[in-house]
Amino acid sequence: MRPNEEATLGRSAKFWDTQRSRSRGFSMVELAVSLSVALILTAVAIPSLMRSFRTYQLNDAAARLSDQLKSTRFEAVRRNTQINCQIQRFGTDWIAWTDSISNGAVDPTEKQILISGFVTLLPSGAPPSSASITSKLGANSTLTTLSGANNTVTFDARGAVSSLTADVFYLGSAASSEFGYRAVILLPSGAVQIWTAQAGSTWQRVG
Numbered sequence: 001m002r003p004n005e006e007a008t009l010g011r012s013a014k015f016w017d018t019q020r021s022r023s024r025g026f027s028m029v030e031l032a033v034s035l036s037v038a039l040i041l042t043a044v045a046i047p048s049l050m051r052s053f054r055t056y057q058l059n060d061a062a063a064r065l066s067d068q069l070k071s072t073r074f075e076a077v078r079r080n081t082q083i084n085c086q087i088q089r090f091g092t093d094w095i096a097w098t099d100s101i102s103n104g105a106v107d108p109t110e111k112q113i114l115i116s117g118f119v120t121l122l123p124s125g126a127p128p129s130s131a132s133i134t135s136k137l138g139a140n141s142t143l144t145t146l147s148g149a150n151n152t153v154t155f156d157a158r159g160a161v162s163s164l165t166a167d168v169f170y171l172g173s174a175a176s177s178e179f180g181y182r183a184v185i186l187l188p189s190g191a192v193q194i195w196t197a198q199a200g201s202t203w204q205r206v207g
Contacts (some may be wrong), residue, residue, distance in 0.1 A: 123148025132202035
């Protein structure tokens, strides 16, 4: 190979390597634009993600409380005896448990749930009016609010509760109403329902 040809090939190889190195990286302007777009998309997505997470927390707490009541009812029927489901507040948290040994205290061996953090058990007056619930349960139906204070639900050997009225546990955030509310309804027969509502709206049954 002649010297001129070698020089030409050398220059071509260097030019090709330079082009490849440029194609493998980003300029500072491109990087800044990419980061800006990513930050904007993240800022837009966060409120939606937070709302979805809060909705999940509400649904989960309502479902767990419903399951706890159903579990206590099943235990009463299985053992053919009266069993209590206890709901008590400990600081800012709530614990609901099946009082299988009937001592009124939480025992590690008893089925229990913890409601804490964003979701809490609310007293009556905070969630929307219960009129839309009672109208669908029946003309003569009334609701007794058991949330917001320590309470006991007693299931007899048939799985029914001693109360002649339907009982309700309201769940939501004590600080904000924007994420809505859930209501766990316990009928005199012992059946359990879950209802949902946004602030200022009517209740709808979801489970």
